[in-house]
Amino acid sequence: MGSLEGIITGFQTALSVEAIFFVLIGVFVGTIIGMLPGLGPISAIAVMIPMTFGMEPSIALIMIAGVYYGAIFGGSTSSILLNAPGVSGTVATAFDGYPMAQQGKAGKALAIAAIASFVGGTVSVILLMLLAPALSSVAISFGPPAYFALMVLGLTAIASLSEGSTTKALISAVAGFMVVTIGIDAQTGTQRFTFGSINLLDGIDFLVIALGLFAIAEVCTLVLNRKDTSLKKFHNIGSLRLSKKDFKEMSGPMSRQSLLGFLIGVLPGAGATIASFIAYISEKRIAKKPEEFGKGSVKGLTAPETANNAATSGAFVPLLSxxxxxxxxxxxxxxxxxxxxxxPGPMLMTERPEIFWGVIASMYIGNIFLLILNLPLIPYFAKVLKIPRPMLISLVIVFSMIGVYAVSFNTFDLYMLLLFGAIGFIMRLFSFPAPPFILAFILGGMMEQSFRQSLTISNGDLMIFITNPISCALLIISLLSFVFPLIGVVRKKKGN
Amino acid sequence: MRKYLILLFILVAMLISACGENEEGNGEDDATETSAEETSASGSEGAKWKPEESIEIIAPAGAGGGWDTTARMAAQVFSEEGIIDGNIGVVNMEGGGGAVAWAHVAGFEENPYKLFVSSPPIIFIPLNGQSEYGHEEFTPIANIIADYAAFAVREDAEWDSINELFEDMKEDPESITVVGTSSPGSMDHMQFVQIAKAAGVDITKIRYVSAQDGGGLTQLLNGSVDVYSTGVAETVEQVRAGNIKVLGVTSEERLEGDVLEDFPTVKEQGIDETFVNWRGFFGPPNMSPDALAYYEAKFKELSDSDAFAEIRSQFGWDELYMNSEEYSQFLDEQKESLGALMDELGLGN
Structure with a gap:
């Protein structure tokens, strides 16, 4: 069956009343669960699987897929309103979304996130539909050396994630690297820094760190500054309306990051979190006013929100094909x-086209539903900010704890959450930026593993990173992105 | 407006508590209750033990894996076929390749409502020194199914049989890289080592790479590595698409099923060795003989049911029932032979 016929079959499945109904349920449940700090798509899907027993497989899978991208869509809300990432893919959303909310523009921030998510989601579904079969070769094109080089490229951004002292940013990143080594090392099976505790065997969950460093630390800061009147604005939600200028600013990141996010999503193991960080960093690099990033920049919010949703669709390429x-x-x-x-596998497209294309086609509908569900609800979501501060703070703590506990059912993780909350708070007091820590934690684990995998494959020969074309190209880009700013600095000095 | 907000939070709270109940079953609180009931059950009523509260089956891994699927399918058949009345909940408890869940269950001595599913890692992980609890600590109830390992290479690879591969490995073991999902000293690694040793390869020189998140298949397909050591089911779709070929599976005889029957066993290729990825259920330490007898009978009934046979064929599993006694003995033998193998590799602890 040709692609076109397949696509038509897909739409026939996806446009049936039943499918539309269950997409709606899927994205709704996904958005709600995604919104709760810590509870992400995994919990959401696990909750929905028992509901699908006895359902037509294509419909069930359409619903489950809806839960998945719905959760990523919804995750931005709590990042923006509470600085508590709803899912790991929306950590970077908080960088500019939360400052925007603090400035009394929560409504606008949520609207930007919804529109960026919609565009990212929709553009990437179009790419998925047109290119899924062709892209399966891209998905497997990255061997360990290429992954290593991609992670290096991501790391060159540490400096650009820092406000103020680069030294402090680097210290923060090193700490992130150190923390990610905790647990059983996959290449040798040895325990590292577990101190004999079985709770540390799998290392520390990313969400524990993200919620600790962002949500709990933020709560501590709010308590500390409770008398500070400058935060009064925080109660304002502001207008939802975006100006022409906003749209103009959004259009660049949206078009670039839909594509980039999608491509990163296609790579197994990379995913929405890495995509959102790389999106944020790359937009900051090319922005005319990079100093606005981190202070409520429209671009800084648009980029990760577009990319994480695009990556979510991208992740369907290796899964389905x-x-x-x-x-x-x-x-x-x-x-x-x-x-x-x-x-799922290479034969799915030809043997079960109604499922392969049905899931893809339903994602158009799902994204439209997400937009029309979310936009009108923004004023209600944003009302969260009207809750009296003491109550809001308690709620954030409670929800963060529920989120962490629901992932592991292990009370030890709750202590870790508090520990990282304390660490995050101390880091703030001494103005060590948290984003480099988080970035190093995300990239570090994969970087180390792919480095050592590469060396096992090459018998310890470092040339494998140069002879592999993808890795070589990425390393050169990393080097350039490191050297160019230096040249600029040198020139400026000479000019002076 | 606050009305809406309160409503939203109530909804959310309800949602969460509902999810919590589904997944958690009756977590901690039945620990105290059961000890009282358990004594009455084993004391006065004697041989006839029956569950009086909901049963919890722990899958010591995340959702979606082999343990999780086995536990969920068993629970589903138990309920749908009416083999066990009353509630059965499946709980995922991830961590340390199972070690976290085992330590958890070990703390529920004699509690007949905490079962877990396990497979060869309960042998490997204690041997690796990553868990202080091994199968000896628990009450093996019954083994249910068997799965087998498959060794796959790219379709265009130079080897057409497992012997050709092993011949090359004997000459230059370091020229070939094997990839698997688990870490060295656990399943994907050891299943390959066991067969390679029987073929006469120097197993201390085998280069093994561990790749998570679907990385194993990716690395095989893009040519980073040469051999993929995995479960039979993972290879089927790729073989049908003509991307890879399976050089050998580790079952005694050829498997049944569409593509599966074409996979040669390593045994028919002259290597006298098998590797079974068995999967069965365990109870906490010192489960009472009455409760054990009850579960043994129920798992036998499960294994014999048509509904479970259908599930077996759906997932490509083989039937392998062992009762508690046979299972214990089997596990002891496994530990001994795999322990010797790991000592040779220098991985034993």
Whole structure:
């Protein structure tokens, strides 16, 4: 069956009343669960799987997919309003979204996030539809050396994530690297820095760190500054309306990051979190006013929000066309497929076109639903900020704890959450930026593993990073992005 | 406006508590209750033990994996076929390749409502020194299914049989890289080592790479590595698409099923060795004989049911029932032989 016929079959499935109904349920549940700090797509899908028993597989999978991208869509809300990332893909959303909310522009921030998510989601579904079969070769094109080089490229951005002291940013990043080594090392099976505790065998969950460093630390700061009147504005939600200028500013990041986010999402193991960070960093690099980033920049909010939703669709490429789950969430989705008796893989497109194309086609509808669900609800979501401060603070703590506990059912993680809250608070007091810590934590684990995988493959020969064309190209870009700013500095000095 | 807000929070709270109940079952609170009931059950009523509260089956890994699927499918058949009345909840408890869940269950001595599903890692992980609890600490109830390992290479690879591969590995073991999902000393690594050793390869020189998040298949397909050591089911779709070929599977005889029957066993290729990825259920330490007898019978009934047979064929699992006694003995033997193998690799602890 040709692609066109397949696409038509897909729309036939996705436009049936039943499918539309369940997409709606899926994206609604996804948005709500995604909004709660800590509870992400994995919990959301796990909750929905029992509901699908006895359903037509294509409809069930359309719903489950809706839960997945709905959760990423919804995750931005709590990042913006509370600085408490709803899902790991929306950590970078808080960088500019939360400052915007503090300036009394929460409504605008939520509207930008919704529109950026919609555009990112929709553009990437179009790419997915046109290119899914072709892109399966891109998905597997990255070997360990290429992943290593990609992570290096991501790391060159540490300096640009820092406000003020670069030294402090680097210290913060090193701490992130150190923390990520905790747990069983995959390449040797040895325990590192677990201190004999079984709770540390799997290392520390990313969400524990993100919620600690952002949400809990923020709560501490709010308590400390409770008498500060400058935060009064925070109660304002502001207008939802975006000006022409806003749209103009958004258009650049949206068009670039839909594509970039999608491509990063296609790579197994990279995913929405890395995509959103790389989007943020790359927009800051090319922005005319990079100093606005981190202070409520429209671009800084648009970029990660576009990219994380684009990456979510991208992650369907290896899942549907190869049967390779690129992340914990897609692994759970793969599990859901298997329960339905559907085996994702290279044959899915030809043998079960109604499922392959049906899921893809339903994502258009899902994204439209998400937009029309979210936009009118923004004023109500934003009312959260009207809650009296003491109550809001308690709620953030409670929800963060629920979120963390629901992932692992382990009270130890709650102590870790508080510990990282304390660390985050201390870091703030001494103005060590948290984003480099988070970035190093996300990239560090994969960087180390792919470095050592590469060296095992090459028998310890470092040339593998140069002889592999993708890795070589990425390393050169990393080097350039490191050297160019230096040249600029040198020139300025000479000029003076 | 606050009305809406309160409503939203109530909704959310309800949603969360609902999810919590589904997933958690009756977590901690039944620990105290059960000890009282358990004594009455084993004391006065004697042989006839019956569950009086909901049963919790722990999958010591995240959602979507082999343990999770086995536990969920078993729970589903138990309820739908009416084999066990009453509630059965499946709980995921991830961490340390199972170690976290085992330590948890070990703390529920004699509690007949805490079961867990396990497979060869309960042998490997204690041997690796990553868990202080091994199968000896728990009450093996019954083994249910078997799965097998498959060794795959790219379709265009130079090897057409497992022997050709092993011949090259004997000459220059370091020229070939094997990839798997688990860390060295756990399943994907050890299943390959066990067969390679029987073929006469110097197993201390095998280069093994561990790749998570679907990385194993990716690395095989893009040519970063040469051999993918995995489960049979993971290879089927790629073989059908003509991307990879399976050089050998580790079952005693050829498997049944569409593509599966074409996979040669390593045994028919002259290597006298098998590797079974068995999967069964365990109870906490010192489960009472009455409760054990009850579960043993129920798992037998499960294994014999048509509904479970259908699930087996859906997931490509083989039937392998062992009762508690056979299972314990089997596990002891496994530990001994795998322990010797790991000592040779220098991985034992």
């Amino acid at each position: 190869l049967g390779i789950p690129g992340s914990g969430t897609t692994a759970v989705m793969l599990g859901a497929f298997l329960v339905m008796g559907v085996q």
